[in-house]
Amino acid sequence: MEVRARAPGKIILTGEHAVVHGSTAVATSIDLYTYVFVHFSTPSDDGDLLTLQLKDTALEFSWPISRIKAAFPESVLSCTPTSCSVEVAKIIAALVEELDIPEAKIGIASGVSAFLWLYSSIQGFKPATVVVNSELPLGSGLGSSAAFCVALASALLAYTDSVSLDLSHQGWLSFTEKDLELVNKWAFEGEKIIHGKPSGIDNTVSSYGNIISFKSGNITRTKSTLTLKMLITNTKVGRNTKALVAGVGERMLRHPEIMAFVFSAVDSISKELTSILKSPTPDELSLTEKEEKIEELMEMNQGLLQSMGVSHATIETVLRTTLKYKLASKLTGAGGGGCVLTLLPTLLSGTIVDKVIAELESCGFQCFIAGIGGGGVEVNFAKSS
Numbered sequence: 090m091e092v093r094a095r096a097p098g099k100i101i102l103t104g105e106h107a108v109v110h111g112s113t114a115v116a117t118s119i120d121l122y123t124y125v126f127v128h129f130s131t132p133s134d135d136g137d138l139l140t141l142q143l144k145d146t147a148l149e150f151s152w153p154i155s156r157i158k159a160a161f162p163e164s165v166l167s168c169t170p171t172s173c174s175v176e177v178a179k180i181i182a183a184l185v186e187e188l189d190i191p192e193a194k195i196g197i198a199s200g201v202s203a204f205l206w207l208y209s210s211i212q213g214f215k216p217a218t219v220v221v222n223s224e225l226p227l228g229s230g231l232g233s234s235a236a237f238c239v240a241l242a243s244a245l246l247a248y249t250d251s252v253s254l255d256l257s258h259q260g261w262l263s264f265t266e267k268d269l270e271l272v273n274k275w276a277f278e279g280e281k282i283i284h285g286k287p288s289g290i291d292n293t294v295s296s297y298g299n300i301i302s303f304k305s306g307n308i309t310r311t312k313s314t315l316t317l318k319m320l321i322t323n324t325k326v327g328r329n330t331k332a333l334v335a336g337v338g339e340r341m342l343r344h345p346e347i348m349a350f351v352f353s354a355v356d357s358i359s360k361e362l363t364s365i366l367k368s369p370t371p372d373e374l375s376l377t378e379k380e381e382k383i384e385e386l387m388e389m390n391q392g393l394l395q396s397m398g399v400s401h402a403t404i405e406t407v408l409r410t411t412l413k414y415k416l417a418s419k420l421t422g423a424g425g426g427g428c429v430l431t432l433l434p435t436l437l438s439g440t441i442v443d444k445v446i447a448e449l450e451s452c453g454f455q456c457f458i459a460g461i462g463g464g465g466v467e468v469n470f471a472k473s474s
């Protein structure tokens with residue numbers, strides 16, 4: 090029995106960090122995916138191992154099922170999404186510690202912990218091989234952790250009675266609305282292990298796809314009348330969303346009144362962006378006007394992100410470089426390095442785009458343009474060749 094799942098990454102157009110504190114944020118899926126393949130062992134496989142292959146970091150881990158069974162409490166299997174208890178978190182931490190993950194790749198430990206929680210909760214103690222690979226840069230603000238959790242939850246749920254999928258379907262298959270809700274809730278439990286205090290926007294956009302406005306767990310799907318073209322620049326500076334979210338939380342505790350104003354301003358920016366995206370775009374003039382407004386909103390949001398303390402010297406370099414070409418940019422995701430968005434207006438000449446990319450890449454950054462607003466997570470039951 091095998092299944093593969095693919096879940097998209099995302100960009101946050103406005104509202105990261107503030108969304109953790111209840112403000113509105115706007116995000117869209119991108120056409121770069123994390124893939125999870127699961128092969129559940131059959132008696133003929135003669136295996137009693139749970140194996141996790143993480144292709145992006147060239148790491149492989151295996152646990153004898155008996156080892157996992159002995160470590161976990163019996164009651165861990167659950168039909169409904171459940172948070173990892175402090176007791177089980179300690180058990181998982183001990184199992185992950187035994188793996189001796191090399192220091193340079195230690196960030197992966199949180200992903201392995203999320204895997205152990207989702208696997209044992211959804212599948213119990215069954216032998217299997219799980220293979221993960223991603224088109225997303227890991228830990229760069231494009232939602233790699235959420236895509237990982239969404240693809241994993243989908244693949245693990247695919248054969249269970251909790252969802253209703255046509256197992257004879259050929260090719261990629263979407264979940265029903267009700268099943269997507271379940272996938273999204275399980276993925277959120279995984280994100281909690283990786284992030285500490287996620288808002289849920291990343292797993293939600295990875296599950297559902299499209300453009301969404303998100304506030305305190307409530308999703309509004311936004312049908313945009315314009316197609317945004319965003320240049321994504323990866324500064325290649327590694328960072329960790331958990332630490333950055335915690336840093337903003339501490340600033341909030343030190344300056345509650347000021348930060349409340351900052352978060353409220355971000356909320357207004359996201360609401361204004363949503364209304365611009367939704368309103369009719371009858372002609373080229375209104376398109377240009379809208380793009381100019383969006384650029385202004387991005388600049389204001391970036392200023393507020395700076396005041397939250399999540400910008401970085403490399404992000405400032407990208408901002409300065411794109412400004413030379415009169416282009417507006419902002420960080421996306423948790424910041425502290427990672428990726429920066431630059432709006433490429435529809436009427437911008439290809440020559441300018443080439444020039445700005447060349448200048449950014451000469452600084453050692455990596456630029457690409459991803460397709461945005463596509464569908465969410467899908468599964469595929471086709472036999473691998």
Ligand SMILES: Nc1ncnc2c1ncn2[C@@H]1O[C@H](COP(=O)(O)OP(=O)(O)OP(=O)(O)O)[C@@H](O)[C@H]1O
Nearest residue numbers: 196197200223228229230231232233234330422423
């Ligand atoms: N393909 C993958 N294989 C293994 N672990 C992964 C994979 N993708 C993500 N992870 C886990 O998620 C962590 C990165 O999550 P983090 O939230 O810090 O960054 P991000 O999700 O890429 O960015 P953001 O949260 O800002 O969008 C990795 O260190 C790893 O633990």
Ligand SMILES: C[C@@](O)(CCO)CC(=O)[O-]
Nearest residue numbers: 105106287288289422423
């Ligand atoms: C920084 C943050 O707002 C977005 C990370 O992509 C964290 C979250 O919402 O969980």
Ligand SMILES: [Mg+2]
Nearest residue numbers: 232234235330
């Ligand atoms: Mg993340």
